[in-house]
Amino acid sequence: MSAVDRGRRRFLAVTLSASGALLVGIRFARAENNADLPAELLGDDLTELGPFLRIERDNRVVIGARGCEIGQGVITSLPMLIAEELDVDWSQVRVIQLPYGYVETDKGPSNKYGDQGAGGSTSVSDAWKELRQAGATARWLLVQAAAREWNVPADQLKTASGQVIAPDGRKLTYGALARSAAAIDLPAEPPPLKKPEDFHIIGKPTRVADAHDIVTGRSQFGIDSYLAGALTAVMLRSPYLDGTLDTLDDSEARKVAGVRDVIHIPGPKPDQPFVAGLADGVAVIADNTWAAIKGRDALKATWKQGPWAKESTGALSAKANELLDKNEGGVAVRRDGDMAKAKKQARYKVEARYEMPFLAHATMETPGALIDLKQDSALLIASLQTPDSAQTMISDLTGIPRRAIEVRMTRSGGGFGRRLENDFVGEAVLIAKAAGKPIKLIWTRDDDLQHDFYRPFGVHALAATLDRKKKVTSWTHWCAATPRPYRENGRKRRIFDGCLEPDDFPAGLVANLDKTFFGVPSGMPRGWWRAPIHTFHAFSVQSFIDEVAVTTKQDAVKLRLDMLGEARKIPYSGHGGPMFDTGRLANVLKLCADKIGWGTKRDDGHGIGIACHFTFGGYAAHAFEVSMEGRELRIHRAVVVTDIGRVVNPLGVEAQMMGGTIDAVSTALNLAITVKDGEVQQKNFPDYPLLRMAQAPQSVEVTIVDSTEEPRGAGEIGVPSAASALANAIYAATTVRVRKLPLMAELQRRL
Amino acid sequence: MQNDAGRPVGPPIKHSALPAPLTITINGKPYEHAGDPTMPLLWFLRDMLRLTGTKFGCGVGMCGACTVLLDGKATRSCLLPMQNAAGHQVTTIEGIAGDNLHPVQAAWIEEDVPQCGYCQAGQIIAAVDLLQRKPKPSDEDIATITNLCRCGTYPRIRKAILRASESMQASKK
Numbered sequence: 005m006s007a008v009d010r011g012r013r014r015f016l017a018v019t020l021s022a023s024g025a026l027l028v029g030i031r032f033a034r035a036e037n038n039a040d041l042p043a044e045l046l047g048d049d050l051t052e053l054g055p056f057l058r059i060e061r062d063n064r065v066v067i068g069a070r071g072c073e074i075g076q077g078v079i080t081s082l083p084m085l086i087a088e089e090l091d092v093d094w095s096q097v098r099v100i101q102l103p104y105g106y107v108e109t110d111k112g113p114s115n116k117y118g119d120q121g122a123g124g125s126t127s128v129s130d131a132w133k134e135l136r137q138a139g140a141t142a143r144w145l146l147v148q149a150a151a152r153e154w155n156v157p158a159d160q161l162k163t164a165s166g167q168v169i170a171p172d173g174r175k176l177t178y179g180a181l182a183r184s185a186a187a188i189d190l191p192a193e194p195p196p197l198k199k200p201e202d203f204h205i206i207g208k209p210t211r212v213a214d215a216h217d218i219v220t221g222r223s224q225f226g227i228d229s230y231l232a233g234a235l236t237a238v239m240l241r242s243p244y245l246d247g248t249l250d251t252l253d254d255s256e257a258r259k260v261a262g263v264r265d266v267i268h269i270p271g272p273k274p275d276q277p278f279v280a281g282l283a284d285g286v287a288v289i290a291d292n293t294w295a296a297i298k299g300r301d302a303l304k305a306t307w308k309q310g311p312w313a314k315e316s317t318g319a320l321s322a323k324a325n326e327l328l329d330k331n332e333g334g335v336a337v338r339r340d341g342d343m344a345k346a347k348k349q350a351r352y353k354v355e356a357r358y359e360m361p362f363l364a365h366a367t368m369e370t371p372g373a374l375i376d377l378k379q380d381s382a383l384l385i386a387s388l389q390t391p392d393s394a395q396t397m398i399s400d401l402t403g404i405p406r407r408a409i410e411v412r413m414t415r416s417g418g419g420f421g422r423r424l425e426n427d428f429v430g431e432a433v434l435i436a437k438a439a440g441k442p443i444k445l446i447w448t449r450d451d452d453l454q455h456d457f458y459r460p461f462g463v464h465a466l467a468a469t470l471d472r473k474k475k476v477t478s479w480t481h482w483c484a485a486t487p488r489p490y491r492e493n494g495r496k497r498r499i500f501d502g503c504l505e506p507d508d509f510p511a512g513l514v515a516n517l518d519k520t521f522f523g524v525p526s527g528m529p530r531g532w533w534r535a536p537i538h539t540f541h542a543f544s545v546q547s548f549i550d551e552v553a554v555t556t557k558q559d560a561v562k563l564r565l566d567m568l569g570e571a572r573k574i575p576y577s578g579h580g581g582p583m584f585d586t587g588r589l590a591n592v593l594k595l596c597a598d599k600i601g602w603g604t605k606r607d608d609g610h611g612i613g614i615a616c617h618f619t620f621g622g623y624a625a626h627a628f629e630v631s632m633e634g635r636e637l638r639i640h641r642a643v644v645v646t647d648i649g650r651v652v653n654p655l656g657v658e659a660q661m662m663g664g665t666i667d668a669v670s671t672a673l674n675l676a677i678t679v680k681d682g683e684v685q686q687k688n689f690p691d692y693p694l695l696r697m698a699q700a701p702q703s704v705e706v707t708i709v710d711s712t713e714e715p716r717g718a719g720e721i722g723v724p725s726a727a728s729a730l731a732n733a734i735y736a737a738t739t740v741r742v743r744k745l746p747l748m749a750e751l752q753r754r755l
Numbered sequence: 756m757q758n759d760a761g762r763p764v765g766p767p768i769k770h771s772a773l774p775a776p777l778t779i780t781i782n783g784k785p786y787e788h789a790g791d792p793t794m795p796l797l798w799f800l801r802d803m804l805r806l807t808g809t810k811f812g813c814g815v816g817m818c819g820a821c822t823v824l825l826d827g828k829a830t831r832s833c834l835l836p837m838q839n840a841a842g843h844q845v846t847t848i849e850g851i852a853g854d855n856l857h858p859v860q861a862a863w864i865e866e867d868v869p870q871c872g873y874c875q876a877g878q879i880i881a882a883v884d885l886l887q888r889k890p891k892p893s894d895e896d897i898a899t900i901t902n903l904c905r906c907g908t909y910p911r912i913r914k915a916i917l918r919a920s921e922s923m924q925a926s927k928k
Binding site for chain 2 (some may be wrong): 077227236297298366405418655660670688689690
């Protein structure tokens with residue numbers, strides 16, 4: 005590229021489509037004076053640009069949604085950012101799902117749409133600047149076009165509702181200006197963004213963009229994809245962790261009408277990284293799903309138990325407690341102050357252990373993938389959370405270069421972290437390779453519950469000392485768990501990552517602190533489960549602080565507020581950092597306490613419990629009011645208060661907080677995955693009973709703090725503090741302290 | 756795009772060697788099924804007709820993602836073999852609207868119910884059935900809907916059903 009070209013390189017790509025529509029993508033140039041533009045958005049290839057934005061001649065606006073829609077609302081919230089700065093009415097906008105945008109540039113692999121994955125509640129915060137910039141630049145071009153048309157200085161022109169307006173009141177629609185706008189050179193600098201007080205889309209309650217398709221059944225999920233010539237595959241997998249196929253009689257299966265083939269798909273070797281599927285298995289390939297399922301039912305297979313034949317939940321629990329008792333093999337997570345001295349000087353000492361079960365993701369849409377492998381190219385259609393990893397996996401398994409692998413993203417029937425892994429894509433590739441046909445792999449519910457990347461199992465041992473003024477002087481949090489990192493494919497992780505966060509509450513707030521992690525060996529695959537670290541340890545932390553308050557006869561809200569202390573920002577090394585604002589957590593806690601009526605004396609047998617947590621840059625507090633009717637738990641009120649900074653779509657955030665709370669209640673009350681003799685015991689919803697409407701709180705009272713801080717995601721913050729608030733409420737109602745999840749089984753055992 | 760790729764009933768073809776195909780009416784149109792009579796209606800709708808609004812969730816009749824109306828009553832299609840569905844009238848999510856959205860669908864949009872959206876067709880069908888039986892449902896009546904939602908949209912489902920009830924009452928007057 006010449007020096008001249010370099011100087012003129014566009015930071016935003018604009019092209020005219022064949023139909024004359026204005027197409028705007030975000031391909032920022034490496035402008036030396038603009039170092040904060042993300043490197044992955046740089047690129048030169050204008051011709052391959054897919055649109056973020058298309059303005060039709062009749063002034064309709066089509067906006068591409070780049071994210072993986074898993075129910076967190078990005079198909080609505082991300083296009084809102086573009087529409088705001090473009091200055092159109094939301095009613096003019098139609099949203100379409102973009103495919104995965106991998107491109108290769110002279111600077112290496114890139115993505116023409118920016119980051120498209122869904123994980124860690126980052127979609128909105130990542131897009132906050134990039135996508136508004138895309139909208140603002142398109143608006144700038146349209147204004148320039150009008151300025152030339154009217155021969156009026158651009159700075160005297162205004163825009164509104166998809167029109168440019170001259171000082172004398174003349175108007176031109178964006179649609180009328182699109183063609184000339186596309187011919188204008190891009191500005192040297194990104195145009196300024198709107199002031200927040202001028203927002204008319206951001207911050208306004210906005211309904212799900214494609215709701216009409218959903219309620220009419222037209223919405224496309226991964227499982228709804230069909231391809232001419234594709235066969236359907238269903239797999240029978242080893243029921244044992246790392247078990248292997250011993251004998252197979254497929255003669256009956258092959259007799260089932262519609263069954264085309266039965267193929268052994270070897271699984272991963274024990275201790276080797278997971279690079280495709282999770283288990284050794286046999287694929288039944290058929291003309292349709294029912295024939296494949298029937299064929300699988302007719303297989304006669306026996307399995308060799310693998311190296312984990314003795315693994316059981318009971319043994320894992322015993323091992324975890326043994327490691328904690330003996331203080332054996334612990335890894336320091338964070339150590340502050342002088343613990344021995346604090347213990348010596350303690351006036352009060354409180355200790356408790358909490359046990360967390362394995363959890364499955366149980367997305368309503370089971371995993372699956374439609375894959376078409378050709379000689380030099382491939383097509384994947386699936387419900388995904390990490391399209392980049394899916395594409396890489398296909399490339400690794402086939403040798404097809406990434407640029408020749410098309411990945412079409414659909415709506416996903418839930419994610420919750422399950423689709424951060426692409427084992428189901430890997431399986432589909434292996435089957436398609438063996439069959440020499442396009443394959444649509446379907447997972448049934450038992451496949452899903454028996455072969456997941458489960459949230460880790462573990463025991464948390466907490467201890468606190470207090471002085472005679474009942475001030476917490478030391479805090480010990482030891483955790484013995486099946487480590488989240490397990491057979492990672494090239495990733496370096498610390499053993500405690502995903503189980504214990506060094507800087508989470510009350511780190512930095514108590515002078516003497518000991519956080520230690522003990523790894524419990526296990527053959528269960530482990531993964532990320534919605535707000536993973538936080539749902540795993542916040543239950544113990546926020547239950548324990550309640551126990552400290554009860555034991556030392558203190559108010560549980562005041563104790564938390566005392567520990568949080570003066571509003572200030574303290575360092576936080578985990579995801580969602582680099583700072584943790586004690587004032588914002590105290591604020592949501594106080595608001596939540598007010599809302600539930602904390603501190604009022606009750607004589608109706610109802611109990612109130614509260615908890616709060618900081619996750620991924622967001623702050624939340626939950627409170628519940630409960631009572632027991634016989635052995636049945638009644639949830640009378642569920643309250644949640646959150647502060648996630650500036651809110652893009654209040655209706656969407658409310659949905660996430662409501663749904664997150666119910667998901668957390670559902671999980672805490674009844675859900676556990678258990679293992680016995682190296683085999684997962686749950687097979688379908690009767691064993692893994694998600695909450696039904698009758699058991700769920702009738703409503704969730706959501707309060708969203710009005711904030712001008714940088715926006716953060718809402719998909720996960722609604723979960724972590726709920727289970728402990730519920731358990732604390734149950735204690736208040738019954739004086740039964742539940743220290744083991746799932747809650748109902750333990751509560752009924754102890755009542 | 757969805758399509759009606761199944762075979763509409765034409766003139767009967769005499770072929771003594773084959774059993775007579777099953778006939779079934781789906782969203783007002785007649786279809787034939789000459790395949791496995793034990794195939795559940797769910798997979799016939801999805802794999803044969805490409806009516807994919809009806810979803811697979813558990814295959815054991817528990818989650819309700821596959822709910823359709825069978826002769827007007829909410830039925831789990833994953834457990835209903837074609838031989839038992841034959842001769843009946845089936846209405847799927849694709850067939851409940853006329854020229855305009857069904858009031859339940861409209862209420863669903865108005866109350867912004869869907870999150871991931873996967874279970875919603877089944878929830879809507881269950882609500883249509885409930886409102887036929889209980890035009891003014893109580894909170895307890897609504898809680899008899901047993902369809903599962905992993906996203907936790909239940910409170911908005913409740914609101915949408917009450918809204919639909921009101922609009923259906925109003926349009927009767």
